[in-house]
Every structure is written in structure tokens, then in C-alpha cells.
Amino acid sequence: MLSSRLLPRPSLYGRRLFSRVHHAEEKQRVDLSFNLLKPLNPGQETSSSEGPLVILHGLFGSKRNWSSLCKAFHRDLPGRAVYSLDLRNHGSSPHARPMTYQTMAEDVRHFLETHGLNNVSLLGHSMGAKVAMSIALSLAEKNPKDETISRLIVADMAPVKAELSIRLSQYISAMQDVNAMPAGMIKSLPDADRILAHFEQETKNPAVRQFLLTNLLLPSHSRTSHTHEKAKFALPLSILQDALPDLAEFPYDHKEATHPTFDRPTLVISGTHSEYRILDHTKAFKTFFPRAKLESLDAGHWVHAERPNEFKKLVVDFIKST
Structure with missing residues (x-):
């Protein structure tokens, strides 16, 4: 039985929520710490047709946890820069309240804008996956033709409100x-x-x-x-x-009559032994991300750590093919 302090609080969804908090989040955003592996190909710039790969960690994680995979991505995607970020209240990034998906999404959006990044392949795991999905949907809501994010990779988290362990x-x-x-x-x-x-x-x-x-x-x-x-x-x-109660939420509800959609290539990687049971939420994925492709690996929630080679191959093949 979950403690009552962990049960999700009633939330506002969809465009009402993002429009209401957008200006407040801009004032509260922080500058995120990051690691960068520059493109291996001489003369290749992050603004080129081969946009960067940007990685967002999960709760209690940091950019350091992704260092080995970042090097592997960098080797197999030599024309792309690889960024790994520390989200607020993690790693070397500033500590700040509030810690909601809206504030974290605004932090990352600000990072992408500040560094002039477009055509981004955005990868997030767990909490970072919800941040990534929030960014993709909020940008699509403002402008369906926005070119900031070209493809999305979601690792073992669904775009739904869910009770936390x-x-x-x-x-x-x-x-x-x-x-x-x-x-x-x-x-x-x-x-x-x-x-x-x-x-x-x-x-x-x-x-x-x-x-x-x-x-x-x-x-x-x-x-x-x-x-x-x-x-x-x-x-x-x-x-x-x-x-924790805010981290159980998601800023949009796929059951609402009106909701944004991110109509770009999307890869969802779930762990078959994960307690989050991602494949139970196929409808939510297809509603928000109509071009979503779902894949599973024989792993738990930390699918990228338990099956790094298989995870890397799925991500690299997806980016190269889309």
C-alpha cells in the first residue's frame, strides 16, 4: 500500500496547465550542467543536418551515469554531438524549487535555445523520459512545425499519471x-x-x-x-x-478531447520486467505520439544499464533510419 504522501495530487492537464505556468517557469529556470562530446567528423557542426543527441537521466541520476553509453553513441553516430545533461537538483546543476515536469522541461528548452540546438534527438529515461515527452508535446502545442526536436526516444516511462513506489x-x-x-x-x-x-x-x-x-x-x-x-x-x-507527488504526474491527459501530438519519429524502449509496465499504456503513446514504435528488452526499469549493448543498438538504428 502506498503512503498517502506519495499519492498523486489532483492536477490540471493539457494546454490550460502549460499556458498558465509558462511565464512563471521562464523566471524560475536554471542553467543546466552538461557534458559534450563533439562530432567526430571534421567540420561537422551541431546546427548541421545531423542534429545532436541530448540525454536526460532519471530520478537520483546524473550525466555521469550515462558516460559509457554516451561514448558508445558518439562512436556509432560520428556526425552528431552528444550532450548529457544534469537536470535541476541533480549532479552539478543548481538546486531549485519547484521540481515539476513544467520547470524541468523549461530548463531543458532553455538549454537547447541557449546552445542553438535544433533537429535534436532527445532521449530520456524514467523521470527524464517524462521531461522529454513534456518538452516535445509543449513545443508541438505552440507550433506543430517546430524543428527543435526531430525525434524522441523514451526509456521505460509512460506519458501518464502513475503512483510512485x-x-x-x-x-x-x-x-x-x-x-x-x-x-x-x-x-x-x-x-x-x-x-x-x-x-x-x-x-x-x-x-x-x-x-x-x-x-x-x-x-x-x-x-x-x-x-x-x-x-x-x-x-x-x-x-x-x-x-515526489509532482513526479507522479504528467502535464497532459491523453483522455481529454483536445491534446497536443508530437508527429515525429518516436522510439519507446521498455523493460519486460519493469514495474512500470509501459506496454499497458500503448494507447497513451499512440495518442500523443502517433509515430511511436515500441520495443522491449529483457530487463527491469534500468533498461539502458542492464542491456547497454542492445539498448545502444536500438537507439543508433532508430536515429540512423529516421
Whole structure:
């Protein structure tokens, strides 16, 4: 049973919501941190016909988690620049409220505009996938012929309102406990891992814990280190905890009579063992993204991490063929 604090709050959908918040989001946007792999082909520019690949991570993730795949994409798509972004409240990007799909989408749209990026292949996983879909639909709503995004790749997330696992809140509480530990108590990753594991219920998931621990800053172990140094997660945990209800939402409702559509090539990659059951939402995908192609890999929610070679091939083949 989900905690009531994680149940989605009533939301506004469609063009009413985006038009109402658009100007406010512009004022609240932040400049996102990013990594860039420039095109390998000499003289190839990001404004050329081979537009860039831009990657958005999921909750608790960062651009660093995608470094290996970015290099693989870069090798197999030599004419394209590859950008990996840190969304707000993640990685090296600024910490800021609110953390909604509207604000995150505006951050990314601002990034694309600032860097003069068009003809973008936009890839998002999980929370990042909802951000990517929100951007594509909002741009299409304003101008169906907008050329900012030429194709969309969605990794294991559907364009629907969905309840979040209570484990997300439990993991945030566990990370807050690590942050609250006195100096000297957490000296290594295994020390912190034991605290995270204590918060897990029946099912232990060491892979998820290792993923979370990529955000842990350990105290310096040099001879000049001071005893007051503490281990700390480099995430604004209170902001993330408060944002969970908003992260269960999606800014549009495919059941409404009027809704935007992104009529460009779209690839949806789901994990057959994922708890999000993406293929149950085929109707929503086809409503918003009429040119969507659905593919599945033998994996869970972190489909790109569990099946990196197969995932890379699907993405590269899709970009090359469209």
C-alpha cells in the first residue's frame, strides 16, 4: 500500500496547465550542467543536418551515469554531438524549487535555445523520459512545425499519471539518515550501504543502492583532513522528497478531447520486467505520439544499464533510419 504522501495530487492537464505556468517557469529556470562530446567528423557542426543527441537521466541520476553509453553513441553516430545533461537538483546543476515536469522541461528548452540546438534527438529515461515527452508535446502545442526536436526516444516511462513506489520515499529517508550521522561514522561506501539496506523491506536491491551511492560524497582521507568532515549525499533531499507527488504526474491527459501530438519519429524502449509496465499504456503513446514504435528488452526499469549493448543498438538504428 502506498503512503498517502506519495499519492498523486489532483492536477490540471493539457494546454490550460502549460499556458498558465509558462511565464512563471521562464523566471524560475536554471542553467543546466552538461557534458559534450563533439562530432567526430571534421567540420561537422551541431546546427548541421545531423542534429545532436541530448540525454536526460532519471530520478537520483546524473550525466555521469550515462558516460559509457554516451561514448558508445558518439562512436556509432560520428556526425552528431552528444550532450548529457544534469537536470535541476541533480549532479552539478543548481538546486531549485519547484521540481515539476513544467520547470524541468523549461530548463531543458532553455538549454537547447541557449546552445542553438535544433533537429535534436532527445532521449530520456524514467523521470527524464517524462521531461522529454513534456518538452516535445509543449513545443508541438505552440507550433506543430517546430524543428527543435526531430525525434524522441523514451526509456521505460509512460506519458501518464502513475503512483510512485513507496521505496523512493524510503530511500530518501535512508539518505537523510546518512547525512545526519556524526562525523567519522561513515568512512566508506559499505558503511553507507548498510544504512540504505536497513531501510529496504522484503526485497533487497543492491544494484539500486549502488546507484544511489554514486551521489555520496565521502570525507577526505588525507592526513590534513579534519574530524568535522562528514559523508553527505550531494542531492537536495528535502526538495526531492517534497517533489515526489509532482513526479507522479504528467502535464497532459491523453483522455481529454483536445491534446497536443508530437508527429515525429518516436522510439519507446521498455523493460519486460519493469514495474512500470509501459506496454499497458500503448494507447497513451499512440495518442500523443502517433509515430511511436515500441520495443522491449529483457530487463527491469534500468533498461539502458542492464542491456547497454542492445539498448545502444536500438537507439543508433532508430536515429540512423529516421
